[in-house]
Amino acid sequence: MFPHLNGLGIHDPSQIERYSLRQEAQKDVLKIYFKKQKGELFAKSVKFKYPRQKKSVLVDSGSHQYKEVTEINRNLTLIIDELNKITRHETPEEIDVKQKILKDLRHLEKVVASKIAEIEADLEKL
Numbered sequence: 817m818f819p820h821l822n823g824l825g826i827h828d829p830s831q832i833e834r835y836s837l838r839q840e841a842q843k844d845v846l847k848i849y850f851k852k853q854k855g856e857l858f859a860k861s862v863k864f865k866y867p868r869q870k871k872s873v874l875v876d877s878g879s880h881q882y883k884e885v886t887e888i889n890r891n892l893t894l895i896i897d898e899l900n901k902i903t904r905h906e907t908p909e910e911i912d913v914k915q916k917i918l919k920d921l922r923h924l925e926k927v928v929a930s931k932i933a934e935i936e937a938d939l940e941k942l
Contacts, residue, residue: 818902820895824864833859835899842868844892848899858927866892 818829826832831850838845844866852859868886875883 818898820891821898824862824895826862829898829902832899832902834903835896837896839868840865842886844868844888846892846895857930858923 818826821829821832826848833849833851835846835848837847846864846866847861848864849859849861866889869889870884870886872882873885875881
């Protein structure tokens with residue numbers, strides 16, 4: 817039913833909770849977040865990077881000047897279409913921006929604390 821997500825190795829699309837898309841330099845970064853499973857501290861996520869497609873666009877036909885522009889990868893647009901079908905069925909909630917930022921900040925604190933503990937444990941092994 818979702819051939820492009822299956823191509824990414826996602827065989828149970830019902831576990832997808834949300835996704836984010838951002839641009840880094842000449843790449844688009846897609847991050848897919850899965851529903852948190854019982855006993856997990858953090859929900860799992862996977863990240864995919866897609867190079868942006870470059871194309872030349874005619875800026876001035878009189879002087880034949882071209883400008884190189886980038887656009888989103890075609891495969892990525894197909895994946896996003898499938899992700900939208902999965903995630904759009906949920907009704908959007910009105911979230912207080914301040915509460916969302918605080919929630920994101922608390923999550924970041926947990927991730928950083930966990931990573932620090934992991935690095936310290938690795939140092940102890942040396």
